[in-house]
Amino acid sequence: MRRRPGISGLQTAAAARDQYRLLGENVAKIRTDLMKEQLSTFRSQLEEFARKHKNDIRKNPAFRSQFHEMCAKVGVDPLASNKGFWAELLGIGDFYYELGVQIVEICLATRSHNGGLINLQELCSLLRQRRKAARDSISEDDCLRAISKLKVLGSGFEVISVGKKKLVRSVPTELNKDHNEILELAQAQGFVTVEEVEKRLGWSPGRATDALEVLLKEGLAMIDDGHRDGKHRYWFPCVASISAAIEADMIKA
Amino acid sequence: MQKVGEFKLPHFFNYPPYFTLQPVRDTREKQVQLWKELILDYCKHHKIFVIGLEEEFPLFSNPTIDRSLRHEAKEVFLSALVSEGRAEWLEKGHKKCLILWHRIPDWADYILQFVKDNGLEDSVTTVEEIRSGVESRGTELAGIDRVVLMRALKLLEQKGKATIFKGTSTDDEGIKFSA
Structure with missing residues (x-):
């Protein structure tokens, strides 16, 4: 029922x-x-x-x-705050803070030479030279971490990848794809010529010249018309290994 | 690292574009700055007082990278020194440049110190003695350019610290430093 x-x-x-x-x-x-x-x-x-x-x-x-x-x-995130347990225990916040300040200083000191673009490896080695007194060693990973913390300042610090290399940019220059490709090409010898850019990247003469002129104007490239073959070479201090030595001179100065 | 004598050349000396006058303003400013420092250091090290723009000058070419400065670039770098009082063109054609790694007033001070160190106050000495005498051996005054020395001495005269007078022979002048 x-x-x-x-x-x-x-x-x-x-x-x-x-x-x-x-x-x-x-x-x-x-x-x-x-x-x-x-x-x-x-x-x-x-x-x-x-x-x-x-x-x-x-x-x-x-x-x-x-x-x-x-x-x-x-x-x-041990870096999130300078107070509290992690910072007290490891002092790790201060470590990256200090690193960040030193990175900014190096970028500024070398800007007139490299136009505000510096190879991460070089930045690291300059950082190490600077910190010779401090016994702790630092890695590229530490650099990257410190740079990522710099972003909160909105100062336009950024890491860009060009080919296999990482470059740290400290100026607000916008690099387009063409510029990146030229930088990648320049990594082989430290310089490129207009002809080389045309041939290797299959560009029209105008495109190559335009991109190179922009890089020149931004201070990222230096022109060299002294070679016997009469071809203008565009040198890029940010990718050439010799620039590390020049920059070391500058920081000492 | 190359060396000319014992002089240590900076790294930029081996970077080819530094031998081409840079068209972009900021880049050129840095380039000029580096060259100015290099020229002064080099001249000081080798006690060079005059650079002839049309003569061979070891600093203006780097055989290792096969680059040398064009005339225009040399003139720009030296003119930058001239505008700072660290150099002077010796004639209108800008072919010879006097390099003042010590400015004239600094030379004058150096001479005063030299006079004091050697107890030359109130005694008479000659220009040539200052340049090549026993006392000046090992000091920066040894072999100093005559033009530079005379300019410094004239400055001292203006300040009332020295009196220059013509000697009996035409090619040397006497100086009396006041205490």
Whole structure:
């Protein structure tokens, strides 16, 4: 016989709903607690790890970069703030802050020579020369991290990839695809000629000349008309290895 | 790193475009700045007082990279020195340039110090003695260019610190430094 709706039926249904809700809340609470506990365990483990390997993190650039990776995976940014546990423990915020300031100084000191574009490798080696006194070694990864922190200043510090090399740009010059291709081509010898650009990239003479003139005007290229063959060479201090030495001279000066 | 004598050439000396006058203003300014410093340092090191633009000058060409400065570039670099009082054209044609790695007033001060060190106050000496005498040996005054020396001495005379007078022979002048 079919049950008809009645007071007691409604009451039973309401009671059951309450029970379910209670149970559900309990389960959720247990889960959250468990998660919280796990997270705090993990955090304390991470802290313990950091504490234990403090010196490695400070001194060994490869270790440092792996530690950063690990932190990023669990959503901890040791560089996010200069206060708090991480900064106190590792002093890592100050480290990158200092690095950032030095990078800015090097970029400014070499700007008149390279037009505000510098090879990441060279930047690193200049940075190392500068920090000779400090015993900690630094890697390209550290440079990149410090540069990424500079972005918040909105000063237009940016890392661009040209061919296999990474270049650090400290001026707001917009480089288009043509310019990038020329820079890539120049990496072989440190310079290009109009003819070479036309031949290797299959461009029209006008396109090559235009792009080279822009690079010249931006101070990224220097012209050289002294070769015996009479062809003008466009040299790029930001890709030529010799420029590292020139820049070292400048920073000393 | 190449050396001319014991002189250490800067790295830019081996970078070919620095031998071409740069058309872009900012780049050229830097280029001129580097060359100015190099010319002064080089001349000071080798005690060179006069650069002839039409003569061979080791600094103006680099055989290693097969580049040399054109006349126009030399003139631009030297003119930049002239405008700062660190050089002077010796004639209108800009063919010879006097390099003042010490400015004239600095030379004058140097001479005064030299006079004091050697107790030459109130005694008479000759221009030639200052240039090649025993006392000046090992100082920067040894072999100083006559034009430069005379200019510095005239400045001292104007300040009342020295008196120049013609000697009996025409080619040498006497100087009396006041105490």
